[in-house]
Amino acid sequence: MTDLLQAGAAVCAALGLVSAVAVLVRGRDLRLGACVLLDFLTAAGLLRLAADPGWRDVAAAAALVLARLVLR
Amino acid sequence: MIIALPHISSAEGFLSEDLLREYVDLLVRLVEAAGALIIFVGAVIATVRFVQAAAHKRTEQRFTRIRLGLGRYLALGLEFQLASDILSTAIAPSFEEIGKLAAIAAIRTALNYFLNKEIAEEREEVERDRAEQA
Numbered sequence: 001m002t003d004l005l006q007a008g009a010a011v012c013a014a015l016g017l018v019s020a021v022a023v024l025v026r027g028r029d030l031r032l033g034a035c036v037l038l039d040f041l042t043a044a045g046l047l048r049l050a051a052d053p054g055w056r057d058v059a060a061a062a063a064l065v066l067a068r069l070v071l072r
Numbered sequence: 073m074i075i076a077l078p079h080i081s082s083a084e085g086f087l088s089e090d091l092l093r094e095y096v097d098l099l100v101r102l103v104e105a106a107g108a109l110i111i112f113v114g115a116v117i118a119t120v121r122f123v124q125a126a127a128h129k130r131t132e133q134r135f136t137r138i139r140l141g142l143g144r145y146l147a148l149g150l151e152f153q154l155a156s157d158i159l160s161t162a163i164a165p166s167f168e169e170i171g172k173l174a175a176i177a178a179i180r181t182a183l184n185y186f187l188n189k190e191i192a193e194e195r196e197e198v199e200r201d202r203a204e205q206a
Binding site for chain 1: 101104105107108111112114115116118119122123125126129132135136139142143146149150153156172175176179180182183186190
């Protein structure tokens, strides 16, 4: 299941890039685009946390949640 | 006089520590997978809606609504993952695993708190807009 979750996390990050580009192209709002990307990266981080994570994954997820909070 | 109680030995077998650990581990995996699935589905739906909104020249407000929709999926997935964290405390064997579990639960709880706060604020804003339009 770990491989599946890791793959899901990678797909989530890719979807985040697509969505952030869509928002940037149409909305021309850098902050909103960054927030959208961070939301998807947070989702990817949560999927990685479900896949038997190491301390590095835990730290990355914490950093993403913090960044999301600051940019909000 | 010795009385044989066969049902006790079978109950011990059924509820042995190793077996219980296996059951709880299976439950943890199932609940965690359910949370992960919800988060993944939410991300896919949000992407489709973002691309659709961008194609139809929607406003910034629309993008924010879609973002909060994704936030709702994340919050729901997190509820499942927090449930699996609670289950995991029953089988975490080493001190390092308990530490990692505590860190993950703290991250998930904090994110869940802020997501719910954002959703509540958005709901208030929508209701305020509706009241102004009426």
